Amino acid sequence: MSDLKDFLRERILSVCMLFFGLLLFGVLAFFQVPVTLFPSIAYPGLTISVDYPGADVLLVEELLTAPLEEAVSGVGGIEEIRSFAERGKTEINIEFRKGVNIDLKGLEIRERIDLIASGFPREVHKPLILQYDPDQRPVMILSLESQKFDFATLRSIADNELRRYLETVEGVSKITPSGGKVREVLIGCDLQKLRAYGLGLGDIQEVIQKNNKDASIGAVEKSGGTAQLRIFGKYSSLRDLQRQPLHSAELGRVFFLEDVAQVSFAYRDEESAARINGKETVSVFVYKSSLGNTLQIASSIRQKLEDLKIPDVRFNVVYDQSDSIRKTYLNILICFSLGAALLGGFWYYRRSRGRDENYITLFSQFPLNFFLVQFVLFISKTDFDIIIACSILLGFAMWLVVYQSLPKEKKAGPGVFSFRNTIGDFISLVVILLSLCLPLYYLDPDTGQSTLRLGVFIVLYLSFSYFLFPPFHLILSRLRGLLFGSYVSVPDRVEGEDGEEDLFPKGGSAYRFRLGSGNLSEKIFWGLYLFFILFGLFNLVRSDKELFYSIENKRIIGIVELPSGFNFSQTNEITKKIEEKIAAAEGFVEVTSKVDPGHAFLVITVDDSKVDGDDFIQKVRASIGDISPAFCYFSRESENSRFKEVRIDILGDDLDKLDDLAKNLGAKASKMKGVGDVVLNYKSPRDELELSLNNHKTSGASLNNSEVAGFLRTAIQGSVISKFISDNREMDIRLRALKEFRDSKESLEKFVVKNQVGKYVPIPEVTSQKEAHTPTRVFRKNKKRVLSFSLRLTSGSYNSVKSEIVAELEKDLPENYYIELGRSMEKILETENRLYGVIAFSLVLIYMVLASYFESFREPLAVIGTAVLPFFATLSVMSLVFGTLSLPVYLGLLLTISIACFHVMRILKTGEAIGTGFRRRSAVIGILALFLPQILFSREGGRFLMEFEVTLFVGYGSSLLLTAWALPHIQKFLSSIDIKSLVPARKGR
Known part of the structure; x- marks a missing residue:
């Protein structure tokens, strides 16, 4: 340590620049690291989508769904296959086990599909393989308002300008406008007149598609140069479309579209509605991909909305899922700042003389460590989330506890510890933390990802704090000496009567607890010990377990x-x-709705x-x-x-x-x-009307199934055949039969379809009707x-x-x-059942770590036997307070075990008197001051951290109380066991 002090004294400016450089890199990384609420989990699934136009549900199931399921079911690593077949389409969603390479599985599935796709009907489209995303909730809802434009124009703006403008935002999966009226050009055909002129709906469609387009001809010479020659043929007005010439080969004459059809602007049949507090509006719903970052998407969209200037149109953000994320972190920041202020005030009150340099160092380490963690996140391409935020805050609190428990060297300066005397303790604590946090991840990556992040980043924070404290402390001391001159530094501990470092001097208000073996009979102790353990096990088994992410909001x-x-x-x-x-x-503020046929979504x-x-x-x-x-x-x-x-x-x-x-x-x-x-x-x-096509009759009439289905779809529902530009906005041109030709069941009997040789075939001649009860x-x-x-x-x-x-x-x-439970439910139950094994496995790992630390088989049993007591005590208290074993409670319990193990390790190694070194009132009050604002004033999004901190505080307090009480009895019990006597003596020869 003296060599380090000499180096710092000689190269103080260089070392300061090194720390400043680390801080600078961390600050730069802070602005680059994406922020999210919870860790993003890529869903391990693929979707096979196949279209079969015109085919009914059962036919799609028989010809597409079942064969595809059979083909892909042999691919390894599949957890579950879910599919649906509907009219004209099937989708097969495949969920794989965690850790499976989705790209490789996609290639294997593609090969298997290609082998059977050749046997599909000719009308079947090529199968598509897509990434499956189970999250279908919008992350943002925007509304359009205008004093000038009507709903039809606003819907056109939403469809043609806003949607296309926002679809380029990274992480957005789709943009869905809703509400308003969709304006289009409707060509309502008189089927009788069409037949009289010898035309069909297909002829009208072909003529419009061929004529409503521009063409580039090439280059022509002009004044010694060249000029591009283009033909502009797109319709520029409704009149152009009405006067579109049509040629009747049967009559040998030319006539116009308006002679056989009504061409006009119209509104599409209503298919959706959007409202805010009952008021009709035009809204745009933004959905993100499974790995999209909500904050980044929301920020990008808000920026784009500011840049998008449409006269007389105002864009309002009605709903923004990122608001919850911002409020959560704002709540954490405010509460932590208040807690840090309370903790600093408490320390200042306890230290009335001079400046306490040690606690200035502890406080100054927090921003340095925070930005160093940000730099690690940037390098590892990891998002900052609430688990990492909890790791940093609780790492700070744990470092206060660990720091006070480390023996200090007077030669190194007040409050400075030696690496040589403490490295074993610190490494053991780190390994214990990882032993508690890693096993669940290997058994269930979804649930275990939170414990993995918690353990890794707490260890990271503690490591930064431990290894940087001595040089950082000496740098601050040197700088303060240079800047402020001489000052008085008060050590943070005073020698007690028994040689133990105590927080309170002799004669102060401090009190010591000496709960040893003489205070309680062995029978009473072991009765209480078994009661704590059994009651804790009972609460562990019976408590509702919700080991998933949840943030409360309004x-x-x-x-x-x-x-x-x-x-x-x-x-x-x-x-x-x-x-x-x-x-x-009562309590209602606002409701935003999106209505579709048969379905509505409300916020x-x-x-x-x-x-x-x-x-x-x-x-x-x-x-x-x-x-x-x-x-x-x-x-x-x-x-x-x-x-x-x-x-x-x-x-x-x-x-x-x-x-x-x-x-x-x-x-x-x-x-x-x-x-x-x-x-x-x-x-x-x-109930529906089913038309059954007779294949022999359609073939004899020079028709095929797709031609009949296409004619009926166009005549009844209408088909979009081209686009029309009006006021620089694009709208659909829809071809459809006039209402009088499609308004009843009897209309079907009058339909005639033009075949491939120009003859008209009545629909009843090639089909038969029947009432059907068909699933959608x-x-x-x-x-x-x-x-x-x-x-x-x-x-x-x-x-x-x-x-x-x-x-x-x-x-x-x-x-x-x-009956079967859904896969998500099965996962929850599997996780609950694995939880007990994970805890047992973690204790085995801890025993192995402690055995190597103490070089003993007996001492680890004393540590674990003592540490499980505050664990089960805290579990029982939390089950009574919160009612469930939630994710933050579970994470807090893991830290409780590690803290309890560390306390017992320090007692066993240093030989300090039981109940003096670790029942330190100021440490408890300090941690309470740090946590108190979050516990009392948690707002939207703050309950997660509040449960975490309450669990950790109760665990820390119970560890201080119960380890000092239980350790002597457990040591006495273990020392009474003669291991040699348990091994049968070998008989002489």
């Missing part, structure tokens, strides 16, 4: 689902009534000063009442649906029977204890048909779902039909 998400067959207007009316009930509830903001979010949900649910056949589901925005929803899958063969079972079992589950909402995850089969989608799970519904629990654990609810539902199942 927003509530509402989902409205209606059965198949409900059109947009019906869905819109029901949603309006629900919005009115929501607006009448509700409440005033948490007037009503709790869960209470608001219950009141709104009671106010809405029964809205059958619609389902209305509410949840907190922070409640990740992959974890909070309990999915019940019913597997079988017959679709009608599956539909009946899902409805009956869903109704039964809704009446069970602990179940809040029940939502069907599918649309019931609907056929769902499959692992190559078997499935229908499912989801439960939202209001009480009870996930194990109770499996042991009670599922068991009760299985009683009503017919033969060959069975």
Whole structure:
């Protein structure tokens, strides 16, 4: 240490520049590191999407879905295959095990698909393989307002300008405009006149597509140079389109489009609506990809909106998911600043003489270490999230504890420790922390990622603090001497009577606890010890475990689902009534809605000063009442649906029977204890008119199936055949039959389609009609048909779902039909079951570390036997306080074990008196002062850290109390065991 002091004295400026350089790199990295709320997890899934235009649901399932499932099921590493078939399309979602190389699996799947794709019908499009993203909630909602433009113009701006402008933002997966009216050019054809002129809808489409385009001809000579020659043929006005010439080969004459069709501006049939507090608006919904950064996306979009200048149009951000992230970190920053101020004030109060240089160093280390961590994040390309924020804050708190526990060297200066005498203790603490935090990651990367980050970054912070403290302390001392001259430095500890360093001098108000073996009989001690352990184990097993990320906020998400067959207007009316009930509830602030046929999405903001979010949900649910056949589901925005929803899958063969079972079992589950909402995850089969094509007749009439399907789709629904530019904005040109030709079932009997040789064939001649009861989608799970519904629990654990609810539902199942829990639910249960093994495995690792540290088999047993006591005591207290074993509580319990082990290690190694070195009142008060603002004033997003800090503080306090109380008895018990006597003596020869 003297050599280090000499070097610093001689090269003080060089070392200062080194530290300043490290700080500068950290500051630069701080502005480059992406910030998110929780660690981003790339979902290990792929989607196979195949289009089969015109094919019905069952045909798609038979010809595409089942063969594709069979082909890809042999690929290794698959956890689950889920698929659906609908009219004209199928999607197969494949979930792989964690750690699987998705790129390689994608290539293998492509090879398998190519082998069977040659056997698909000719009309089937090429299969697409896409990255699967299960998160479908918008991260931003924008609204468009104008005093000049109507909704139709605003919707055109949203479609043609805003959407294309924002689609380039990195991390955005899609932009979806909603609400308003979509303006288009409608060509309503008179089918009788078309037939009289010898034309069909296909002829009109061909003429418009060929003429509504510009063309580049080439270059021509001009004045010794060249000029490009272009033909401009796009329609510049509606009149140009109306006067489009058509040639009738049958009549041998030319006529105009307006002779056989009504060409006009019109509005597309309403398919969506958007409202804010019941007021109609035009909104744009922004969705992010699975690895997109919410803060970066929101910041980029806000910047782009400032740069996008459209006269008389104002863009408002109605909903921004990044607000929760900003408020969370602002809350953490404010509370930590207040806590640091309280801690500094407490230290200043306890040290009334001179300047306490040691605590100035401890405080000064925090910004240095923070920016060094930022530099590590930048180098490792890791996002800054709340787990890393917790690691830094708690690393600071742990360093205060560790620093006070390290023996100091008087020769090195007040408060400075020696690496030689403390490196073993520090490395042991680091290895214990990693032994606690790493095992869960290997068993479950999703859940274990948080423990891995916590352990690694706390170790990183402690390492920076430990290795940089002596030189940093000496640099500050030297600089203060140069800048301020002489001063008085007070050591942070005073020798106690027994030679132990104490925080309080003799005669002060300090008190010592000497709880030794003489204070309590062995029977009473072991009775209490077993009670603590068994009671803790009981709470560990029975407590609800929610080891996933959750941040509370003011927003509530509402989902409205209606059965198949409900059109947009019906869905819109029901949603309006629900919005009115929501607006009448106490604490309501705002509701934003997006309505589509059969589905609505609501974002509700409440005033948490007037009503709790869960209470608001219950009141709104009671106010809405029964809205059958619609389902209305509410949840907190922070409640990740992959974890909070309990999915019940019913597997079988017959679709009608599956539909009946899902409805009956869903109704039964809704009446069970602990179940809040029940939502069907599918649309019931609907009544429809089915046209069956006769292949022999169509072939004989010189037609094919796609021609018949294309004619019917264009005549009834309309087809977009080209684009039209009006006021520099692009709109669709839609071709369709006039309303009188498509307004009833009888209209089908009058349809005639032009065949390949120019003859007209009546539709009834090549088709047959029948009433059908057809599913809109056929769902499959692992190559078997499935229908499912989801439960939202209001009480009870996930194990109770499996042991009670599922068991009760299985009683009503017919033969060959069975129930399975959704994959996310199975993962939660697997994680819970693994948790006990992880804790046991971590204790084994700790024993191995301590055995090498003490070079003893007996001392590690004393450490672990003592350390589990504060662990189970803290677990019992937290289960009573919070009711659940949440992720922050679990992380705090891991740190409790490490702190307790470190305390016992220091006692055993130094031989300090039990109860004097580690029952230090100022340390407890200091940690409480640091944590108190976050504990008392946690706001939106602050509960996560609050639970973390409460757990750690209770764990630290119980470690101080219980280790001093229990260690003598455990040592006495272990010393009474003669290991040699346990080994049978060898008999003589």
